[in-house]
Amino acid sequence: MKSPPPPAPPPPYLGIEAGATKCVAICADPAGHCLQRIERNGAANLRLLDEAGLIGLLENIAARVPRPAAVGIGMAGALDEPDRERIRRAAARVWPGVPCWAGHDLQTALAAAGEPAATAESVRVVVISGTGASCCGQRANGTEVLTGGWGHMLGDGGSGYDIALRGMQGVFRSYDLTGKWPSLGRRLLRSLALASPADLVAWVGGAGKPAIAALAVEVFAAAAARDPIARRILSEAAELIAGNAAACARRLLRKGRGVEFVLTGSVLLKQPAFARQVGRLLMAHWPAARIRLLDKEGAWGAVALARQHALAPPAAAELPDRAAAGRIPRATALSPTEQRNPLSRKLDRMSLAAAIRLMLGEDATLPAALLREQRKIARAVDFIVGALRGGGRLIYVGAGTSGRLAALDAYECPPTFSVAPDLVQAIVAGGEQAMHGAREDAEDDFEGGGRALQQRRVTNNDVVVGIAASGRTPFVWGALQAAREAGATTILVCFNPNLAFARGQRPTLVIAPDVGPEVLTGSTRLKAGTATKLLLNMFTTLAMVQLGKVVENLMIDVFPSNAKLRERAIRIVRELTGVTATAAAAALEQHDWSIPLALPGLRSELS
Numbered sequence: 001m002k003s004p005p006p007p008a009p010p011p012p013y014l015g016i017e018a019g020a021t022k023c024v025a026i027c028a029d030p031a032g033h034c035l036q037r038i039e040r041n042g043a044a045n046l047r048l049l050d051e052a053g054l055i056g057l058l059e060n061i062a063a064r065v066p067r068p069a070a071v072g073i074g075m076a077g078a079l080d081e082p083d084r085e086r087i088r089r090a091a092a093r094v095w096p097g098v099p100c101w102a103g104h105d106l107q108t109a110l111a112a113a114g115e116p117a118a119t120a121e122s123v124r125v126v127v128i129s130g131t132g133a134s135c136c137g138q139r140a141n142g143t144e145v146l147t148g149g150w151g152h153m154l155g156d157g158g159s160g161y162d163i164a165l166r167g168m169q170g171v172f173r174s175y176d177l178t179g180k181w182p183s184l185g186r187r188l189l190r191s192l193a194l195a196s197p198a199d200l201v202a203w204v205g206g207a208g209k210p211a212i213a214a215l216a217v218e219v220f221a222a223a224a225a226r227d228p229i230a231r232r233i234l235s236e237a238a239e240l241i242a243g244n245a246a247a248c249a250r251r252l253l254r255k256g257r258g259v260e261f262v263l264t265g266s267v268l269l270k271q272p273a274f275a276r277q278v279g280r281l282l283m284a285h286w287p288a289a290r291i292r293l294l295d296k297e298g299a300w301g302a303v304a305l306a307r308q309h310a311l312a313p314p315a316a317a318e319l320p321d322r323a324a325a326g327r328i329p330r331a332t333a334l335s336p337t338e339q340r341n342p343l344s345r346k347l348d349r350m351s352l353a354a355a356i357r358l359m360l361g362e363d364a365t366l367p368a369a370l371l372r373e374q375r376k377i378a379r380a381v382d383f384i385v386g387a388l389r390g391g392g393r394l395i396y397v398g399a400g401t402s403g404r405l406a407a408l409d410a411y412e413c414p415p416t417f418s419v420a421p422d423l424v425q426a427i428v429a430g431g432e433q434a435m436h437g438a439r440e441d442a443e444d445d446f447e448g449g450g451r452a453l454q455q456r457r458v459t460n461n462d463v464v465v466g467i468a469a470s471g472r473t474p475f476v477w478g479a480l481q482a483a484r485e486a487g488a489t490t491i492l493v494c495f496n497p498n499l500a501f502a503r504g505q506r507p508t509l510v511i512a513p514d515v516g517p518e519v520l521t522g523s524t525r526l527k528a529g530t531a532t533k534l535l536l537n538m539f540t541t542l543a544m545v546q547l548g549k550v551v552e553n554l555m556i557d558v559f560p561s562n563a564k565l566r567e568r569a570i571r572i573v574r575e576l577t578g579v580t581a582t583a584a585a586a587a588l589e590q591h592d593w594s595i596p597l598a599l600p601g602l603r604s605e606l607s
Contacts, residue, residue: 383489
């Protein structure tokens with residue numbers, strides 16, 4: 001009699017840590033034994049990957065490991081909930097039905113460090129210095145604070161990239177002052193097989209972040225040989241790292257309480273003397289601190305987080321929705337923008353001429369729909385004028401098409417009316433990336449909308465206009481809530497009159513014209529987008545008229561930054577004064593092409 005086949009082993013847990021220059025994946029059994037380790041070189045920062053690149057990275061790993069019970073993915077560049085959702089969505093494509101924890105690589109490093117801080121009066125801070133640099137502190141209750149990690153253009157002080165770049169800058173500064181190429185410079189040229197300083201200049205122009213960061217080892221070697229430039233740079237780098245780490249700890253608890261600093265990243269792990277220098281500086285900042293090196297790869301933290309996520313109750317993943325609960329208005333009926341338009345049911349069979357007539361006919365209904373909201377539009381303009389006169393700002397918030405239209409209106413105000421760039425602002429869900437490509441997932445981040453408003457330091461002098469075709473976009477409502485808490489005037493622009501607001505959640509003003517269903521069902525870039533543009537045109541144009549930026553129907557505060565606008569300025573001055581083109585141009589040149597300054601003198605000459 002044959003023995004029964006042995007039972008299949010339980011599915012493993014998969015942890016992935018993706019950084020600026022490499023990605024490490026660890027496949028481990030439920031007992032925590034490593035079954036497989038995969039290392040893949042190349043940029044794996046979420047900000048550097050498009051959707052195809054992200055899915056390709058995960059597919060490459062999936063092809064080499066068994067189907068996991070759960071996946072944990074910590075990626076550099078995953079800063080907010082839309083980023084995490086983007087990772088989860090890609091993982092669902094690669095591992096359908098598999099639970100996925102997603103976050104940033106600092107969180108996986110924290111998890112790799114072991115059990116969290118023991119009490120509310122102590123914290124753990126993970127300090128990373130590799131290609132980039134950042135810190136993440138955590139209390140026992142899970143509260144987190146991040147410092148640094150803003151990328152090599154804005155932060156990453158004390159990283160390998162920062163050290164290498166400062167080394168090159170120091171070399172050229174020394175060369176300028178002495179006319180002699182210093183020893184660190186010779187090391188850099190030798191390591192790159194370059195012949196001259198000019199070759200190094202050319203090389204830097206085409207080098208990426210990882211290639212520059214790799215030169216940090218030459219700075220360390222030079223410092224060991226007592227090179228003064230290298231020693232100064234490393235001293236400054238250690239101060240930056242220790243200062244960031246101490247700041248992270250201070251934001252979590254009072255000085256003097258227990259802090260454990262865990263050092264990791266290739267710079268700190270491969271340069272023990274430098275790590276000790278950072279440790280001494282940390283002790284100076286925080287005498288009661290405990291300092292140690294991370295003894296596990298961050299990917300092990302991703303394994304632990306995958307396991308925790310798989311075993312956690314489903315509600316643990318619902319926190320963003322809880323934050324929005326009761327604050328987003330309830331739809332009492334389907335939004336008109338989502339309904340089917342009876343006139344376009346045969347759009348796919350219409351002749352091109354008929355489709356053009358249909359679209360133009362539908363757009364022609366918009367002025368009447370907006371005119372029914374005339375009183376509310378006038379109130380909105382009054383609110384905006386009052387805010388701008390009182391030193392406040394107009395801040396638009398939107399997602400997708402709404403956000404991009406808001407940004408367009410904000411961008412046009414400085415050149416059209418010569419106002420400061422921050423007077424009219426736009427916040428777009430997903431940030432700059434959403435301006436050039438789709439980031440539709442970002443609209444679901446209620447808390448992200450609140451954070452975006454808080455970062456603008458909104459006050460009761462400001463007007464915040466949330467724009468959402470459906471009237472229910474979580475990102476927009478998160479921003480409106482933060483604005484209301486700050487005392488700002490809040491306005492909702494939407495195209496859904498079927499909204500019921502919870503007590504205390506209704507904005508100061510709601511403008512909700514019914515523009516009817518779209519020609520292409522749900523495509524709010526069409527009539528809703530056009531209506532949005534018309535409303536924003538009125539908000540800023542009429543506000544600037546009220547603020548004296550217009551005489552008759554002429555833009556007297558336009559900034560003539562090119563030949564076309566200078567010709568327009570001359571025409572405006574001639575229209576308002578009757579002088580010759582030569583006299584208008586001379587007066588404008590005398591007053592640095594300011595029409596308001598040029599006009600009074602010309603008018604007095606003519607009177």
